[in-house]
Amino acid sequence: MSNNYVPMSTQPLLSARGLCKTFGGVKAVQQAGIEVATGSITGLIGPNGAGKTTFFNLLSNFIRADSGQIELNGRKIDNLQSHQIARLGMVRTFQVAKALSRMSVLENMMLGAKDQMGEKFWQVWLQPNQARIEQRELKDKAMTILSSVGLSAKVNDYAGGLSGGQRKLLEIGRALMADPKLILLDEPAAGVNPRLIEDICGHIHNWRKEGLTFLIIEHNMDVIMTLCDRVWVLAEGTNLVDGTPTKVQNDPRVIEAYLGID
Ligand SMILES: Nc1ncnc2c1ncn2[C@@H]1O[C@H](COP(=O)(O)OP(=O)(O)OP(=O)(O)O)[C@@H](O)[C@H]1O
Ligand SMILES: [Mg+2]
Structure with a gap:
């Protein structure tokens, strides 16, 4: 038997390498990468x-990268559209919540399902009976989810x-x-009162226990320290350090990057 036995590392659920994006002259992301382990809550600060x-x-793939590779569960996804990526199990939320204010809470949930179903949505309309059943199932699902986050009373x-x-x-x-495997959350605690931040963290914690994986951007360090297994730090578009929340929080390079901005 060879002495150079190297244990196979567990494949991350999501991995990206060498991602670059320039807007005009601004290098927003330069050669950045990440790994998100299955079942983890990973932070991006x-x-x-x-x-x-x-x-x-x-x-x-809401914006196409200039270069770089992205794999979800070992499958290359950088050529797929957002709804195809959603169907493979990765969905994201937006820094400025995209809820449509003149629609009801329930309608927003149903619309979200439509966005994530892509063309399948139109197939449903071509089969009306099937559509009615699927609509009812979607509504039941929406009601269950809304109830789990304490929004039952707000449905209408x-x-x-x-x-x-x-x-x-x-x-x-x-x-x-x-029904995602991985959810990307862009600042879930921004503009949220402290009590509700605790609620949101509790929900995330529970969903992870149920098998979901999270990648979370957050400025609130309490949230990062409470929730995350591993944290990746971006500065000027590129990877600065990664490690446990405590390691990252105490890293002089991280402190300098944050101070440098003020
Ligand atoms: N669509 C765009 N067109 C031009 N420049 C952009 C665009 N989107 C982002 N940028 C620029 O890219 C850089 C990175 O912006 P980005 O919003 O990704 O930062 P961020 O880390 O999310 O910041 P924050 O913590 O404030 O949300 C900034 O200089 C920003 O002005
Ligand atoms: Mg941002």
């Missing part, structure tokens, strides 16, 4: 303008009437309609 949201946009309210935190929960709920 960095100063304002570091390229975190752009990096999410590249991962979900305009999404515009929700608080910042409730809107974030609606957005996560909408992402859950796709």
Whole structure:
């Protein structure tokens, strides 16, 4: 037997390497990468303008990268469209919650399902009976999810009437309609009151226990420290360090990157 036995590392659920994106002259993301282990809550932090949201946009192919590779569960996804990526199990939420304020909470959930179904949605319309059944199933699913995040009483309210935190929960709920394996959350605690931040963290914790994996951008370090197994730091579009939350929080390079911005 060879002495050079190297144990096979567990394949990450999501991995990206060498991602680049330039807007005009601005190098928003330069040679950045990440690994997200299955079942983990992984954090992505960095100063304002570091390229975190752009990096999410590249991962979900909301914006096409100039170069780089992305794999989900070992499958190359950089040529797929966002809804195809959603069907493979990766969905994302937006830094500014995209809830449509003049639609009800339930309608927002149903619309979220439509977005994530892509062309399948139109097949449903070509088979009306099937459509009715699927609509009912979707509605039941939406109601179950809304109840799990404490929004049952708001089902028929305009999404515009929700608080910042409730809107974030609606957005996560909408992402859950796709039965994802991995959810990318862009600042789930921003603009949310402290009590609801605790609720959101509790929900994320529970969903992870049920088998979901999370990648979370967040400026709130309490949230990162409470939830994350591993944290990746972006600065000026590129990877600075990664490691446990404690290691990263105490790393002088990270402290310098944050101080440098002010
Ligand atoms: N569509 C765009 N067109 C031009 N420049 C952009 C675009 N999107 C992002 N940028 C620029 O890319 C850089 C990275 O922005 P990005 O929003 O990804 O940062 P961020 O880390 O998410 O910041 P924050 O913490 O403030 O949300 C910034 O300089 C930003 O102005
Ligand atoms: Mg951002």
